[in-house]
Amino acid sequence: MAQLTDDCFAFSGPLLPIADMERLIAERVQPLREVETVSLASAGGRVLAADLVTPLDLPPFDNSAVDGYAVRHRDLNADSETKLNVVERLTAGHGTIRPLGAGEAVRIFTGAPMPLGADTVFMQEDVRAEDSTVIVPAGLKSGSNRRLAGEDAPNGAIVLPAGRRLAVQDVALAAAVGMTALKVCRRVRVALFSTGDEIVEPGQPRNAAALYDANRYLLHGMLDRLGAAVTDLGILKDDPAALTKAIAGAARDHDLVLTSGGVSTGEADHVRSAVETIGRLVFWRVAIKPGRPVAMAVLPGLNADTGAAFVGLPGNPVAAFVTFVRVVRPLLLRLAGANPETPVALPVRLAFPYKKKAGRREYVRVALRPGPDGIIEAVKHPQEGAGVITSLTATDGLAELREDMTVIEPGTTVGFLSYTTLMG
Numbered sequence: 001m002a003q004l005t006d007d008c009f010a011f012s013g014p015l016l017p018i019a020d021m022e023r024l025i026a027e028r029v030q031p032l033r034e035v036e037t038v039s040l041a042s043a044g045g046r047v048l049a050a051d052l053v054t055p056l057d058l059p060p061f062d063n064s065a066v067d068g069y070a071v072r073h074r075d076l077n078a079d080s081e082t083k084l085n086v087v088e089r090l091t092a093g094h095g096t097i098r099p100l101g102a103g104e105a106v107r108i109f110t111g112a113p114m115p116l117g118a119d120t121v122f123m124q125e126d127v128r129a130e131d132s133t134v135i136v137p138a139g140l141k142s143g144s145n146r147r148l149a150g151e152d153a154p155n156g157a158i159v160l161p162a163g164r165r166l167a168v169q170d171v172a173l174a175a176a177v178g179m180t181a182l183k184v185c186r187r188v189r190v191a192l193f194s195t196g197d198e199i200v201e202p203g204q205p206r207n208a209a210a211l212y213d214a215n216r217y218l219l220h221g222m223l224d225r226l227g228a229a230v231t232d233l234g235i236l237k238d239d240p241a242a243l244t245k246a247i248a249g250a251a252r253d254h255d256l257v258l259t260s261g262g263v264s265t266g267e268a269d270h271v272r273s274a275v276e277t278i279g280r281l282v283f284w285r286v287a288i289k290p291g292r293p294v295a296m297a298v299l300p301g302l303n304a305d306t307g308a309a310f311v312g313l314p315g316n317p318v319a320a321f322v323t324f325v326r327v328v329r330p331l332l333l334r335l336a337g338a339n340p341e342t343p344v345a346l347p348v349r350l351a352f353p354y355k356k357k358a359g360r361r362e363y364v365r366v367a368l369r370p371g372p373d374g375i376i377e378a379v380k381h382p383q384e385g386a387g388v389i390t391s392l393t394a395t396d397g398l399a400e401l402r403e404d405m406t407v408i409e410p411g412t413t414v415g416f417l418s419y420t421t422l423m424g
Contacts, residue, residue, distance in 0.1 A: 015287035017403065018326065018361050021296075025330060028282050028298060029309055031337040032255065034186035043171050045227040046184035047338045052160040054177040057150035061095075062114040065145045069127055069134050070108045070118035072100055073142035083135050090115065105134050114146060121145035153177070163339035165227070185337035190223055191250035192216060193233035195243065195262040195271055196315060201235060214389060215260040215320050219313075222324055223258075225423050226332055238262065244274040251278070251299035251308035255335055258328060261315030271312045275299070279310065287403070289362045290316065290386035291323035296331070309335065316386035322363050322398070325422040343422055345400050345415025351377040354408040356401055363398040365391045366416070378416060397422070 016024075035049040064070060069086070076082045084105035088096060092111035100106060100117040108114075108121060120142055128135040153159045159177060160170055166182070174182060199213045200206050213235055223230050231254065236246055243262070250257045262271030272284060272295055279299035286294050295312040311328050313320045325343075333341055351371065356362050366378035378399050381391040397418040401408065408414070 015285050015292065015360065016283050017287050017359070021283060021286050021327065022330065024282055025296070025327075025334065028296075029331055029334050032186055032188065032335055035183050036186055037181050037183050039181050040171055040175055040179065043166050043174070043182045043184060044168055045225075046166050046182070046187075047227070047336045048160055048162055048164045048166060048170075049183040049185050049337065051158045051162050052174060052177075052179070052182065054153050054155060054157055054159050056177060057155045058152040058159075058177055059147055059149060061149050063147050064108045064110055064112050064114060064121045065147050066121055066123045067109050068124045068145065069122045069136065070100070070106045070115055071120050071122065071136065072102070072104075072117055073120045073140075075103055076120075076136065076140070077138055079138055081135050081137055083133055086129075086132050086134050088115070105136075107134075119143055119146060161339070163337060165333070165336075165338045165341070187227060187229040188256060188332055188335045189231070189254040190228045190256045190258055190332070191231045191233055191254040192219055192223065192258050193246065193250075194235045194260050194315075195238065196235070197238045199235050199261070214317050215313075215315070218317060218321060219258060219260065219324060219328075222321075222329075222423055223332070226329065227336065228256075228332060238270055240270045240274060243270050244277050247271075247274055247299070247310065248278045251301060251310065254308055256328075256332065257299065257308055257310045258313070259311075260313040260320045262312065271295070275310055275312065279307070286323075286327070287360045288323065288326060289356075289360055290314070290319040291326075292319075294323040294327055296327065314386070317389050318365070318391060319386040321392060325417075326363075329422070343417050345417050347413050348399065348416035349375060349377040350380075350399065350408060350410055350412050350414060352380045353410055354380070354401065356406060356408070358406050359403050361403050362401040363417075364401065365395040366397065366399045367395045368397075368416075378414075392419075395419075 038046060071084060084103055086107055087104045089107040090096060090112040091109045095113040096115050100115045106115050120140060122136045122140060126137060159173055194213050194216045198210050200210045202212045220230055220232060236243055247257055259271055275297045279297050282296045282298060284295040285292055291314050293314050297310040299308045299310050301307040309331060313323050365381045368376050369379055371377040381395050383391055397416055400415040400417055
């Protein structure tokens with residue numbers, strides 16, 4: 001289970017700055033310890049539990065980078081063409097034990113091992129072949145078009161560090177050094193449910209005051225992308241006793257309990273009080289827009305030394321999305337044993353004016369388009385409400401407005417976070 005610090009500290013006063021939120025997550029949440037071995041085919045998206053050290057040079061031998069002719073550079077004329085005898089033909093997967101002699105060349109193809117003594121390869125389009133000879137031009141540097149053994153990674157090098165979340169290219173690298181399986185951290189077990197009397201399951205009867213549950217599908221999809229093992233607990237009504245029982249039960253079998261709705265200050269918002277009954281709040285109310293009412297807590301687990309993290313997200317879908325990527329994503333990756341992954345905000349020029357309060361970080365939904373001068377600029381979605389789901393489907397990402405910004409003029413450069421980056 002998740003290892004967390006359970007103390008009496010709970011931040012519920014003024015809005016908590018994002019930097020302090022990140023610090024609290026780092027202090028309260030410790031990575032899972034369990035390790036398992038999986039095949040390469042199942043390793044994508046998992047977190048590597050130990051450094052991967054290559055047991056061989058990559059590539060294992062000197063080889064040709066092009067289709068052409070392998071030669072000894074010392075045989076070449078410095079200022080004029082050189083005519084060489086072609087003595088052999090080598091394709092990928094086939095080598096030779098015959099050393100290359102003076103005045104000789106070997107017809108070679110990409111990936112084929114370099115003949116002994118050869119150190120340079122001419123591209124086939126740069127030479128003239130005549131019967132059993134080849135005429136090569138002057139001027140090619142020694143070592144051109146040759147891949148050296150170990151130039152990608154030498155034997156004994158750490159090619160993938162522990163804590164890396166494995167992308168497809170990482171799995172390919174593991175295969176290239178001969179691995180068939182990898183040691184990875186156990187998946188984080190997440191219990192997920194929505195709350196609210198007004199929420200119904202898609203496909204079920206809906207009265208005039210009800211809404212179909214979008215948040216669970218949004219959050220489940222993002223949890224899947226991050227490699228979590230999700231238990232979908234459905235929709236819980238606004239019943240304090242039922243909420244308390246459900247949250248406590250989920251914490252006993254999961255590393256993280258994730259909810260949406262019920263963490264604000266309304267009379268029917270019972271999630272926060274249920275959490276305080278069970279465990280300890282770490283923070284509540286973060287200086288972020290959209291998504292201010294977001295709660296994190298430590299809940300008791302199977303014994304005194306283990307526990308579960310709890311995060312309660314706002315009920316509005318856009319606020320749930322923003323707080324997931326800024327709060328749940330780093331918390332989940334830390335639980336999973338992954339190295340910190342701070343999404344890199346790329347600079348983008350705003351095509352709109354904006355006003356905001358100081359001390360709060362805001363995320364504005366924007367679409368990208370070429371400006372009049374061809375430079376990419378960000379255009380704000382016309383509807384800013386935190387419940388407008390189409391503002392997520394009709395835009396490309398979030399413009400990040402720092403805490404110190406208040407009045408932003410068109411043409412200002414800010415950070416842009418694409419949805420692909422945030423959900424990857």
